[in-house]
Structure formats: structure tokens, C-alpha cells
Amino acid sequence: MxxxxxxxxxxxxxxxxxxxxxxxxxxxxxxxxxxGLGRGRIVTGVAAGIVGLALIVFAAMSSSIWLGAVGFAAMVAGIVWAITPAKPALGSVGPDGVATPRKGAKGRAPGGKSGTFMDRLEERWDKRRHDQW
Incomplete structure (x- = not known):
């Protein structure tokens, strides 16, 4: 609607x-x-899972325990890779305490505060004390 x-x-x-x-x-x-999860990440993970499953089947036919263990590990790793979201790259903190975004990252949200970490903490503390009284 x-x-x-x-x-x-x-x-x-x-x-x-x-x-x-x-x-x-x-x-x-x-x-x-x-x-999101990302299509490429899902495809890669599912492909690794299928390859791992194929290794398990091949190991069962050839009675090779170590190959079955490798196949199982590849299958589990592929499935885990497919279902976990990618983590974004982190920016760095300069010597003055101000966070610098990574290259290609968008800037701060509208109305974002600037200044050092300690300045922001002091502002928060002052605001809390002011709100209590």
C-alpha cells in the first residue's frame, strides 16, 4: 500500500x-x-560449499578420510562465508583524536559534531549535568 x-x-x-x-x-x-550480504559473497560461499560436498562424496568413494575432512572444512567455511555479512573497512584516528574516514567513504551525517574525542565527552557530560538540574 x-x-x-x-x-x-x-x-x-x-x-x-x-x-x-x-x-x-x-x-x-x-x-x-x-x-546486505552481497551477491558475490553468497555465490562464492555456495560454490565453496558445493565443492566441499563433492570432496566429501569423492572421499567416501575412495575411502580417503583426510580428503573427507578437507571437504567438510571447505563446505562449512563456504556456508559460513555466504551467510555472514561483510564488515566495512574502518577509518583511522589522527593524532588530534579526530576520526578520518577511509578513502571513498561518505562524510559525516548532517549536523555531525567535530572536535576531539575529549571535547565531545566533555560536551556530553555538561549536557547530562544540565539535563539533571
């Missing part, structure tokens, strides 16, 4: 408010949503 124009506008407004309120949380949700 499609959303009405009013519902789409309201949803868009809520998304903008989320980015403005907590850009870090919003970027995590976006990364999680866009992070």
Missing part, C-alpha cells in the same frame, strides 16, 4: 528530525539497513 502525500511529507520530516537530533544513531541505522 502506497503512502499518501501527507504521510510521505510527515515521514520525511521525521527523518530530518532524527538526523538533527541524533546523527550518529541515524547513520548507524542507515548503514545497517544498506548493509
Amino acid at each position: 502506497a503512502l499518501s502525500d501527507h504521510e510521505e511529507a510527515l515521514l520525511h520530516q521525521m527523518e530530518e528530525a532524527l538526523y538533527a537530533e541524533d546523527p550518529r544513531f541515524a547513520s548507524r541505522i542507515e548503514k545497517t539497513k544498506s548493509r
Whole structure:
């Protein structure tokens, strides 16, 4: 069922408010949503699983225990490779404590804070203390 124009506008407004309120949380949700298994990873894993299964069958016919063990290991490794999502490459932290994204990475989420790690911690601490009083 499609959303009405009013519902789409309201949803868009809520998304903008989320980015403005907590850009870090919003970027995590976006990364999680866009992070899939990947077709190439699944194909490679399934192919390794099939090769491993073929090695097990061949080992059973030739009575070769070590070849069966290798086939089983290849089959399990292929299936695990196919069902686990790829992890994104991490950026680095400069000497001043500011995170630098990896090459080709998109910039910070809209409204993202800059500064050193300690500055951000102090801001959080001040905000918590202010909210308590």
C-alpha cells in the first residue's frame, strides 16, 4: 500500500528530525539497513560449499578420510562465508583524536559534531549535568 502525500511529507520530516537530533544513531541505522550480504559473497560461499560436498562424496568413494575432512572444512567455511555479512573497512584516528574516514567513504551525517574525542565527552557530560538540574 502506497503512502499518501501527507504521510510521505510527515515521514520525511521525521527523518530530518532524527538526523538533527541524533546523527550518529541515524547513520548507524542507515548503514545497517544498506548493509546486505552481497551477491558475490553468497555465490562464492555456495560454490565453496558445493565443492566441499563433492570432496566429501569423492572421499567416501575412495575411502580417503583426510580428503573427507578437507571437504567438510571447505563446505562449512563456504556456508559460513555466504551467510555472514561483510564488515566495512574502518577509518583511522589522527593524532588530534579526530576520526578520518577511509578513502571513498561518505562524510559525516548532517549536523555531525567535530572536535576531539575529549571535547565531545566533555560536551556530553555538561549536557547530562544540565539535563539533571
